[in-house]
Amino acid sequence: MEEADLLLSLPDDVLVLVSSHLTPRDLSSLSLCSRSLHSAVSSSDKIWLSQCRRTPLPPHLLPRWRSGVSSYRSLCRFLLSVSPLLGLWVHQNPELGNVVLLSLGPFLSLLARRVIPQELSPRGGLRSGPLLWAPVFEILSSFHGVPHLFFLHGRTAADDHRLYPGSVLPISPNPNVLLLEVDSHPESPPFSRLAFADRRRLLDAVSERVCLKNAPLFSDDDESAAAERRASLFHVHSRVAGGRIDWRSAGLNSADRPPSAGAGSNRRSFFSVVRQIVGKPGGVSFISSKNRSSAEAATTTAAAASNGGDSSSKHVALSEFLKGGDTVGLTLRAANVRLTTYRAWPNMHDNQFALYKLPLQEVVDGREYAGLWGGTFGWPPGQPSEDKPGKALFFLLLSYEEIAGELHLIATKILEGTHYVLHPNGSAMFIVKVNEPSVDLFPWEMDGEGARVEVKHSFSGEGIANGDGFRYPGSKPGSLFEIHNGLLAFVWKESKSVLTLQRLDLEELLKKGERVPPLPPIANFAYLTKSYSNVFAGFPSSCSPSPSR
Numbered sequence: 001m002e003e004a005d006l007l008l009s010l011p012d013d014v015l016v017l018v019s020s021h022l023t024p025r026d027l028s029s030l031s032l033c034s035r036s037l038h039s040a041v042s043s044s045d046k047i048w049l050s051q052c053r054r055t056p057l058p059p060h061l062l063p064r065w066r067s068g069v070s071s072y073r074s075l076c077r078f079l080l081s082v083s084p085l086l087g088l089w090v091h092q093n094p095e096l097g098n099v100v101l102l103s104l105g106p107f108l109s110l111l112a113r114r115v116i117p118q119e120l121s122p123r124g125g126l127r128s129g130p131l132l133w134a135p136v137f138e139i140l141s142s143f144h145g146v147p148h149l150f151f152l153h154g155r156t157a158a159d160d161h162r163l164y165p166g167s168v169l170p171i172s173p174n175p176n177v178l179l180l181e182v183d184s185h186p187e188s189p190p191f192s193r194l195a196f197a198d199r200r201r202l203l204d205a206v207s208e209r210v211c212l213k214n215a216p217l218f219s220d221d222d223e224s225a226a227a228e229r230r231a232s233l234f235h236v237h238s239r240v241a242g243g244r245i246d247w248r249s250a251g252l253n254s255a256d257r258p259p260s261a262g263a264g265s266n267r268r269s270f271f272s273v274v275r276q277i278v279g280k281p282g283g284v285s286f287i288s289s290k291n292r293s294s295a296e297a298a299t300t301t302a303a304a305a306s307n308g309g310d311s312s313s314k315h316v317a318l319s320e321f322l323k324g325g326d327t328v329g330l331t332l333r334a335a336n337v338r339l340t341t342y343r344a345w346p347n348m349h350d351n352q353f354a355l356y357k358l359p360l361q362e363v364v365d366g367r368e369y370a371g372l373w374g375g376t377f378g379w380p381p382g383q384p385s386e387d388k389p390g391k392a393l394f395f396l397l398l399s400y401e402e403i404a405g406e407l408h409l410i411a412t413k414i415l416e417g418t419h420y421v422l423h424p425n426g427s428a429m430f431i432v433k434v435n436e437p438s439v440d441l442f443p444w445e446m447d448g449e450g451a452r453v454e455v456k457h458s459f460s461g462e463g464i465a466n467g468d469g470f471r472y473p474g475s476k477p478g479s480l481f482e483i484h485n486g487l488l489a490f491v492w493k494e495s496k497s498v499l500t501l502q503r504l505d506l507e508e509l510l511k512k513g514e515r516v517p518p519l520p521p522i523a524n525f526a527y528l529t530k531s532y533s534n535v536f537a538g539f540p541s542s543c544s545p546s547p548s549r
Helices: 003-008 012-020 024-031 035-043 045-052 059-066 072-085 196-210 223-239 263-278 292-306 318-322 506-511 521-525
Strands: 087-090 099-104 109-115 132-141 147-155 161-168 177-183 327-335 354-357 371-377 394-403 406-416 428-433 455-465 474-483 488-492 498-503
Touching: 012 045, 024 045, 045 059, 045 072, 059 072, 072 132, 072 147, 099 506, 109 506, 132 223, 132 521, 147 223, 147 327, 147 521, 161 196, 161 223, 177 196, 196 318, 196 327, 196 521, 394 498, 406 455, 428 474, 428 488, 455 488
Parallel strands: 161 327
Antiparallel strands: 087 099, 087 354, 099 109, 109 132, 132 147, 147 161, 177 327, 177 354, 371 394, 371 498, 394 406, 406 428, 428 455, 455 474, 474 488, 488 498
16 A cells, blocks of 8 residues: 555544644655655645644634635645734834734735724723724735735825735745835845835835726625635736836836935934934933943844845945836735844834834733733723713733843833824833732722722832933833733822723724725835824824823
8 A cells, every 4th residue: 555545544533633743844744755645745635624723714714715725735825824924013103003913814815904093982991882993905815825916005195095916025934024115026136225215216106006996995794705806806916917017117217216315314314213212311211212232233233124134234226126127016025134122112223114023922821911901091991081081092012021030021002092192102101020019009999880899919010101201201100900800900109090901802803893094005004204193093083191190
C-alpha cells in the first residue's frame, strides 16, 4: 500500500486528529516525501479542513467560505496569510485617537474599520447605542487563496464614498507596520526612498485616477449578497488592470513634479520627533517624555521604520523610481521593521503613511487585566448628568510591565471621545503597582442600579493630571479598584474623579455599530496632520471635558 493510500485510508475522525497535531509547514514537508504524498496532501480537503478549524474563522462559516475558493487548502492559505494582520492598529494623529481594527470580513475578506472618537448615548452604557465606525480598506482572497486584491475606502471632493483598487504585497509573518505605497516595478528603488513630497504626490495622483465610480460598497447585514459583491469586485478589479495606470499619461513625469522636500524638511521631521519624545530639557514626565538617550534611539528607529527598515536617509529622484516600469498602482505592504515602544505605545515617524500594530498581551495568571477596556468618567458609570447629556468614551489598552523590578499595570489611552483632546495619544491614564494594595476606600457604596458596590481587589498608583502643558502631563495619587460585574474603576485620591472601565469585545461591538463616511482616501488610511479635535466625524461632539484631576 502506498503511503498516500495508507494516510487517506484512516477513518475521518483519526485523520482529523492526526492532522490537527500538524502545522501547515509539517504538511508541506510531508508532501515532499513522495509524489503520491504530495498529491494526497495537496488534494485532501479533510486534511486542510482540520487546519482551517485552527484559524480565527468560526467553524460554521468554513463551508460557506470554502465555496468561494478552489479547495480547503486555498482557504487555509488565505486565513493563515491574513491572520498576522488581525488586531488593533494605531497612529499618533489625530491626538483624540486613531484606532483601526482588522478583522475577518463577511466573505473571504479582511476588513479594516476605524473606531470614531465619540460620546456614549444619553441612555448610558456601551450597549445603549451603536458604536460609530468608518471603513478603511478591504483585502479579498483570490480563487486560490492568495490575499492579493486590495480596495482602499475614501471620500471624493463631492462627498461620495468610493473604492480605490490596488494590490497587496507579500505579507510578513509577523508584521508591525502597514504601509500604503505606490508600486512601480520590482527593480525600482523602494517607495520609502522617495522624498515625502513625492510620496504624497504619487499617492494623491494615483488614487485620484483609479477611483471607482460604480463599485459596490458594503452589503450591511446581508450575507447572501456578500458573494455577489465579491464577484463584482473581482470583475471591476480585473477590468481596471488591478488599479494600475500609465504614469506618463497621468502626468507624473519628473519634469512636472514640484520641488521635493529636501534636507531641511528631513531635519525638521527629525527634531519634531525628538520634541515629542524628550520633553523639556532635564525634565522627566510621568506620562509622555523619556530620557534623552532613549529618545535618540527611538528617533533613529522611527526613521529607519519610515524607510521600511532601510536606515539610509538619501532620497531618490522621482524619475529614477518611475523609470523601472510603465505603470504604477496603489499597494499595501505589511512589514516587520525595528520599532521601539514606550509603555506599550509604538514610537512612530511623523511623515509615513502607515499604521502601527498595537500588541495585546494575553490574559494569564497574575496578569488578569491585560487587554482592551473602555469606559467613561463619572459615577455611576455611563449614566448622564444634567450638565453632560453624553459622556466621552475612552479606550484604554491595559498591559503589564516591569519597572525598577516591580510589576506595574499601565493603562494606555488609545481613544478619547471628547470634543477637544485632553491628553496626548498614547498617554498612560494611570499606572498602578500590582503588588501594592491600596489603603483607600471606594468612595461610593451603591451603583447606578441600587446594588451595593463590592470591592474585590484594590491597587495603589498614580493617575494622569495637568502638568507642564499638553505634551507633558503630570500625575497625582489614586487607586484602582476591581468591583463587581468585572468593572475596574480608577479614583483620583484628591478630586475623587473616577474612570470606570469594562472589558471590550471590539469586533462584536462594531458588528452592531453604525457606519459613517470615510475621509478622503489617503488621509483615511493615515491622517498625518497634527490635530487635537475629531477629524473623523462629520458632526461636532457636544461632550464636555472630563473632570479636572
